[in-house]
Amino acid sequence: MHNVAGPEAHRPGSAGEILQILRDGKARTRRDLAGLTGQARTTVAQRLSVLTDVGLVREAEETAATGGRPSAAFAFDAEGKVVLAIDLGANHATYGVADLHGEILASATDMVRIGDGPKVVMELVLTRLEELLATPGIAERDVLAIGVGLPGPVDQHTGRPTSPPIMPGWDGYDIRTVLADRYCCPVFVDNDANVLALGERAVAWPDVADLMFVKVATGVGAGIISGEHLLHGAQGAAGDLGHVYSKAANDRPCRCGNRGCLESLAGGMSIAARLTERGVPADSPSDIVSLVRAGNLETVLALREAGRALGEVLATCTALFNPRVIVIGGEIVEVGEPLLAGVRESIYSRALPLASRDLRVVVAKSGALGGVIGAARMALDSVFSAQFLDQVLDKEPAEVGLTSA
Ligand SMILES: [Zn+2]
Numbered sequence: 001m002h003n004v005a006g007p008e009a010h011r012p013g014s015a016g017e018i019l020q021i022l023r024d025g026k027a028r029t030r031r032d033l034a035g036l037t038g039q040a041r042t043t044v045a046q047r048l049s050v051l052t053d054v055g056l057v058r059e060a061e062e063t064a065a066t067g068g069r070p071s072a073a074f075a076f077d078a079e080g081k082v083v084l085a086i087d088l089g090a091n092h093a094t095y096g097v098a099d100l101h102g103e104i105l106a107s108a109t110d111m112v113r114i115g116d117g118p119k120v121v122m123e124l125v126l127t128r129l130e131e132l133l134a135t136p137g138i139a140e141r142d143v144l145a146i147g148v149g150l151p152g153p154v155d156q157h158t159g160r161p162t163s164p165p166i167m168p169g170w171d172g173y174d175i176r177t178v179l180a181d182r183y184c185c186p187v188f189v190d191n192d193a194n195v196l197a198l199g200e201r202a203v204a205w206p207d208v209a210d211l212m213f214v215k216v217a218t219g220v221g222a223g224i225i226s227g228e229h230l231l232h233g234a235q236g237a238a239g240d241l242g243h244v245y246s247k248a249a250n251d252r253p254c255r256c257g258n259r260g261c262l263e264s265l266a267g268g269m270s271i272a273a274r275l276t277e278r279g280v281p282a283d284s285p286s287d288i289v290s291l292v293r294a295g296n297l298e299t300v301l302a303l304r305e306a307g308r309a310l311g312e313v314l315a316t317c318t319a320l321f322n323p324r325v326i327v328i329g330g331e332i333v334e335v336g337e338p339l340l341a342g343v344r345e346s347i348y349s350r351a352l353p354l355a356s357r358d359l360r361v362v363v364a365k366s367g368a369l370g371g372v373i374g375a376a377r378m379a380l381d382s383v384f385s386a387q388f389l390d391q392v393l394d395k396e397p398a399e400v401g402l403t404s405a
Helices: 015-022 032-039 041-053 117-134 175-183 191-205 268-277 284-293 296-321 331-335 338-352 369-383 388-394
Strands: 057-064 071-076 084-090 092-099 104-111 141-150 187-191 211-216 218-224 325-330 360-365
Touching: 015 032, 015 041, 015 057, 015 071, 015 388, 032 041, 032 331, 041 071, 084 117, 084 187, 084 191, 084 268, 084 369, 092 117, 092 369, 104 117, 104 369, 117 175, 141 175, 141 191, 141 369, 175 187, 175 268, 187 369, 191 218, 191 284, 191 325, 191 369, 211 331, 211 388, 218 296, 268 284, 268 296, 268 331, 284 296, 284 331, 296 325, 296 338, 325 338, 338 360, 369 388
Parallel strands: 084 141, 141 187, 211 325, 325 360
Antiparallel strands: 057 071, 084 092, 092 104, 211 218
């Protein structure tokens, strides 16, 4: 259910394509839209009436055509409807309600361990979403879609987590159906690094088409946006950098069972373990943050070492994807300078000048709400994609919360 159709479903001048055009907020006449889609004006009028009926397009103020009668203009109607966004991490759950432009209207966070399993976590999530919707006074039927970020690999066809290493009890869990049954709307699920990449791009780099977001928290993962699209790969495992071989990791054992993984040197848990071995007790990424703030030199050096190893892997990624921006995010970047210095050192000394000349390596700006901003963005882009919308409008709009105005 709710699978996004493949590219073969694309129909030029369809209602979905017209909505894609109008999502930029500009009002356009039938004539404008006929010109942009190459369709007859009567066809455009028909499509507009479908979109007006389901409340996604409204008639805007009239515009005076040059020398002629004023003609009706149509605009995207973002009023009154929302999407829900859920960002689940190893130790937190953040929720948001966003309008149809992706602005967060209300949000909340709970400290909850994902390892407590789906029953415990989802009970809390459903309760919190209900409370959150009540804050801005939004009816459940006005929820158009839900976006979810999970801290593990997600099967893109089913939306289910696939053997997630830090999510015991979640393997194959059908989170999409649980949420869809509750809110009668489509649900889109992806891993947290991908969702964070979308959030960071929306907040800080809207005009950048090629961006990599690297999350350094308990582990290491990345979301890759190439040519404005997220790369998922065949199994949804694209960007899973934590278990790439790193010579600098010196055959350290990794939690995945392998040896010499990048994460065994650069992941927050491994840095903490290494510090403990060296006589600086640390147990989590937040301990690392506190130690750097307290001026602990050993921790600063460990972060720089981690940054250099990460940078070597990112130099290879730079050759593969030629990103414009590499954003380093996750809990550790609250004190990111030593890590970032190490990353830059390796990337700029190893990547080819053509790929690294204009490359920027920066710390994330989207903050604690980056995950929900990205999840909201994913839900909006998915539900308003021409393919998805056309498929829905062919069927039963009420099925996805679109009701006749
Ligand atoms: Zn590993």
